[in-house]
Amino acid sequence: MSLALLCMCISVFEVSTFSLTNCTVSGALNSMQNLKVFCYKMGFRTVPSPIPRKVRYLDISFNLISNIKVEDFEDLWNLRYLNLSNSNVSWIQEGTAEHFPNLINFNLANNKLKRVSEGLLNGLVNLQVLRLDGNRIESIDTYAFDSLQKIKVLNLSKNNLQQIANVKPVLLSAGLEELFIGKNNLDVFTSSDLSRTALSLKKIVFSQNPLTKFEISENIFPNLTFLDISHCGQNRRMLWNITDKAFLNSVTALNLTAVQIPEESITTVLHNTSWDSLNKLRISELKWIKAETLTQYACLPGLKVLRLQRNKISNVTAQMLAPCSNLTELDFGDNEISQISALKELTQLRVLHLQINKLTKVENAFRDLPMLEFLDLSRNRISTLTCSDFANLTQLISLYLYSNTISKLPPCIFKDLNNLENLRLGSNKILTLGMAFKNKLPSLKVLQLTYNKLSKIYKKSFSGLSNLRTLDLGDNQIFEIEAYAFSELQNLTELKLSSNRITDKTIRDPAVFSGMPNLKSLELYSNVISFVEDVLQMPPFGNLGSLEILTIHSQRRGIEKMPSNLLQGLTSLKMFYGGSMNLNYLHPDTFTSTPKLWFLELSKNAFADDGSITAEVFHPIPKLSKLIISRSQIHSLNFLINANLTRLSVLRASENTLDVINQTLIQSLPRLKFFDLKKNTFTCDCNNWFFINWALQSNYTQVIYLNTYTCSYPLSLRSKSILDLNTESCNVNLDFIMFLCSLIVVMLTLLVSFVYQFLHWHVLYAYYLFIAFLYDSKKKQQHGFTYDAFISYNAQDEPWVVKELLPNLEDEQGWRLCLHHRDFEPGRSIIDNIMDGIYSSRKTICLITYNYLKSTWCSKEIQMANFRLFDEQKDVLILIFLEDIPTHQLSPYYRIRKLVKKKTYLKWPKRGEDTRVFWQKLRMALETKEGPEEEKALLSGQEG
CATH class of the missing domain: 3.80.10.10 (Ribonuclease Inhibitor)
Structure with missing residues (x-):
């Protein structure tokens, strides 16, 4: 092309x-x-x-x-x-x-x-x-x-409106409830510039404007529930002027983070304004105001939630929190707290945030918080825990202790936490679990122990966690797990063991994963599991009949070979992640035990060989609907053609070496909805014309990012878009071809019928003339004749030949004759024998009778002799009429009639007449070597 x-x-x-x-x-x-x-x-x-x-x-x-x-x-x-x-x-x-x-x-x-x-x-x-x-x-x-x-929500933040009056047009929408106008270079907010009538606004955000004045002189916000003026003001000089205390009495949430007001003005903001409905207050990043001042004025009678992040608070004292007895949530996150006293006054507190501080120990600080449900101590410097640190916290549901330096968990540390459901201990230095969870924490559902230094999991380490749903042991140094280590976790649904040092020996005993009848998800990725056996004697997952998700990808040494029965026992498996394992072959029985599998991820493997994956691999998993096989060195997807994946809806095969996507492959995936082939090595020729047209025109399947696909071959089109291929030049109109073929067949049928009916003898004659021509051309290379004459006669005239012709010509005159019954080579075709007899003889004698005229073979013989006569221009043909045949009876056999008109001939004498003259003239005709004129002079009494 x-x-x-x-x-x-x-x-x-x-x-x-x-x-x-x-x-x-x-x-x-x-x-x-x-x-x-x-x-x-x-x-x-x-x-x-x-x-x-x-x-x-x-x-x-x-x-x-x-x-x-x-x-x-x-x-x-x-x-x-x-x-x-x-x-x-x-x-x-x-x-x-x-x-x-x-x-x-x-x-x-x-x-x-x-x-x-x-x-x-x-x-x-x-x-x-x-x-x-x-x-x-x-x-x-x-x-x-x-x-x-x-319109209900309008965000105009981060623009350049500069004056609040420029916002007025948006208020024509009577139903507007939320307005964001932060960071607009507004230096003054005066309610009269915005509106003089009541607005429907429920939430307004002024944050990050350089306001020098915030004034409300009319009750334009009767429905306002959320007010944010964080990061407003200039050089701590913003003027706060609310002419009527009741103007903001509907506000329930107020954000004063980093607002630029003097310390003495905090009284004006919080106490000279009626905050009857206020229950959430954020006053973070007010570092120039003393903590005691903040809590003194911030803890209003109805306040429930107080956030004091990033205020450089170092100590939390009972006196500081005395006015805050009604709080249910307190956030001291991201401060510099190193000491915290008993919080006796906060008897209603349910949520306490102390993350990102400098606490080194807990010291019974929470024993007087009987209602506490959530405690966040993460990202501190806590190294040691004692049995009394969480005593009396019987209502605690969530405890965050991650990102500290805890190395040991005392057996009694969680003794009173009967309602604890969520415990996060990740990113510490825990070496062993000991007896911390034995017969403790009956309500715990989530236990996170990631990024610690655990190396071995002992039997019954989790025996007290009967209701645990998720256990995360990822990113440790685990290389040994005792049999039945998880056997008490009857309700566990998710087990995470990723990024450890687990090998095939660690999980060789199927009892390692026994005792978890409800486990749905198991993560084993980023370990050092590998196998050398083709078939395992004891498959490790045999006791996990309820497992639905297995993640085993990214083994650091690469599995290379996956035993054919590795997944034995996983009869409920639905999702399998097996990428980045350096696999180079999948046995046809790999998924025999997982008939429910619908998601399969095999990316970043080494399936370069044609037999690495076969169609038989997918036969046991007919429900597969999503297959990811990117970056796996695959150069053809033809193994999917006979895989019977009639439910496959997503196929991702990007970054391989695929060059052609054929029609058969596409038709074998009838439910395909998403097809990802990015970064493959496509060949831009007509082999891909069907794929390109289909990708552009399909109203069911989407080829993702089709316009990014480029050509790799031929070299002249490298890096060009695959859509640069003119598929119309490759598109053969099958309807037209079928019409043309049908037309040709009909025309040929008519032509053959016509020729057979009307030109049968002409065609046949032409054929034998051509055969004779070829034979004559070959004979001209040879010299000499085997016979003096070839006798062409009908078999019914053979008695005359035997009684009259042979005795006179061979016995008396010594001529060498070629006869059918005597000289034809047995087993050879008749045509070849006739041609050989004619061209091996100097003359051809035709014995004409009624029987001769009716014979097909005699007709062929005289035709070939006639062609030799025409070709050599010598009289090599002698006609002898043994019977009187009128000329008009020769008309059906017009070729003989033409010969009779052009040549002299002999007649066999009638009964009783002398035959000596006949034999004499025949001898003279046989002896003649010149042209027909000489022979005509020698023969007499014949018709011209």
């Missing part, structure tokens, strides 16, 4: 197919509810097209689309969510939004818009959430939000 044809681009796409450039489509194209299109991070400079008209969720974020025109979108009546954020958009033509009137959520965040024009949002009558944050908006047209009657 010429390169010119190969390099022609395909530019025609159909709207009803998955042809949207590089985008991922989730859901059926004919679905009105779940169709989602993801086009983020594609480098688009224009809106991709065509967008499926029934799309409900469209994400075109993180692209380079600077301008959006009306024609970029067709009518998308079903569209509910549109994300155009982070796409460099600086201009949107008015009227564009009219193409998606049912839109509910519109995200235009982090673009370059400078103005909200009157027609930008026109038509969005159903819009509820609008994000315009992170733009460069300086102005908003007066009626820009006029049609947004259902």
Whole structure:
């Protein structure tokens, strides 16, 4: 095929197919509810097209689309969510939004818009959430939000509005409940500049504005429940002026984090304002205000939640927290607390955050918190725990102790925590579990012990955790597990043993995993498991009949060989992760024991050989619906053709060496929805024409990121898009070919019938002439004759030949004659014998009778003799009529009639007449070596 044809681009796409450039489509194209299109991070400079008209969720974020025109979108009546954020958009033509009137959520965040024009949002009558944050908006047209009657949430943060009056147009939407106007360079907020009538706002965020004044002189926020003025003010000089204490009495949550006000003004903010409904207060990052001052004024009578992060608090005393007796949640996270006194006053406390501090020990600080349910002590410096540290915390549900330096767990440490459900001890220095969990923690459901220094798990280490659901032992140094170590965990559903030093010897005994009848998930990845046997004597997972997920990928030394019965006993297995194990072969019986498997991940292996994976591997798992086999050195997917994977819906085979995807493979996967072939070595010729057309036109299967696929062969097209192949030049019109073939067959049938009916003898004559010509050409190379004459006669005239011809010509005159019955070579074809007899004789004598004229073979003999006469231009043919045959009776046999007209001939004398003259003339004809004129002079009495 010429390169010119190969390099022609395909530019025609159909709207009803998955042809949207590089985008991922989730859901059926004919679905009105779940169709989602993801086009983020594609480098688009224009809106991709065509967008499926029934799309409900469209994400075109993180692209380079600077301008959006009306024609970029067709009518998308079903569209509910549109994300155009982070796409460099600086201009949107008015009227564009009219193409998606049912839109509910519109995200235009982090673009370059400078103005909200009157027609930008026109038509969005159903819009509820609008994000315009992170733009460069300086102005908003007066009626820009006029049609947004259902808007509830508007985010205008990180723009350049500068004056609160510029926000007024958005308030024309009467139903607006949440307004974000942080980081807009607002230096003054005065309620009269925003509105003089009551607003429906329930949440307003002013954060990160350089406010020097915050004034509310009218009751414009009667429904406000959330107020955020964090990081506002300049140089600790912001003026707080609420002319009526009751103006903010509906606020339930207040954020004053890093607000720039003097220490003495905290009284004005918190005590000169009526906070009757306030129950959540965040006053973090006020480092210039004393902790005692903060708690003194912050702990209002109705306050339930107080957050004091990043305030450089070093000590927590009883006096400090005396006013906070009604608190249910207290957050001291990310401070510098090294000591904490007994918290006697906080009898109602349920949640306590002390993470990211400098605590080295607990010291009975929590014994007076009988209602405590959540305690976070993570990321401190705690090294030692005592039996009284968590005494009396009978209601505690969650305890976080991760990222400390704990090395030992005393047997009595958890003795009172009968309701504890979640315990996180990861990232410590625990060497052994000892008796810490024996007959303790009957309610525990989650135990996390990651990133410790455990090396061995002993039998009955977890005997007291009868209700445990998740046990995470990942990232330790475990290399030995005793038999029945988990046998008491009857309700365990998830066991994590990843990133340890587990080998095949560690799990050789099936009893290691016994006693867990409800285990659903087992993680063994990133260990050092390997096998040398083809078949294991004792498969390790034989006792895990309920296991549904097995993760064994990324073994550090590589398994290389997976025993054929490794998965024996896993009759409920549904998901298997087996990537990065350096596997080079899968035995056909590998998945015989896992008939329910629907997810299989085999990426980053070494299946380079043709026989590494065969179709038989998949026969035991007909329910497989997702197969991931990326980066596995595979150069063909033909092993899937006869695999009977009729339910496979997702196939990811990226970063292999696949060059051709044939039609048979595609047809063998009838339910395939997602096909990922990124970074393969495609051949750009007609072998892939079907795949390309199918990928572009299929309305069921989506080939993910098709436009990123490039050619590897031929070299002249390397790195070019695979879509540069002109598939139309490869497309053979089978209908036309079938029509043409049928036409040819009909015409040939008619022609053959016509020839046979009307030209049968002509064709037959031409054939024998051609055969004679070939034979004559060969004989001309030879010299001399074997016979003097070849006798052509009918078998019924053989008595005359024997009684008359032979005695006179051979016996008396000494001529050497060639006769059928005597001189033809047995076993040789008759035609070959006739040709050999004629061309081996100087003359051919034809004995003409009625029987002769009716004989097919006699006709062939005279035809061949006639051709020799024509070719050599010598009289080599002698006609003898043994019977009187009128000329008109020769007409059916017109070739003899022509010969009679052109040549002299002999007649056998009638009965009673003298035959000596006949024999004399025949002898003279046989002796003649010149042309026909000389012979004619020698013969007389014959008809001309």
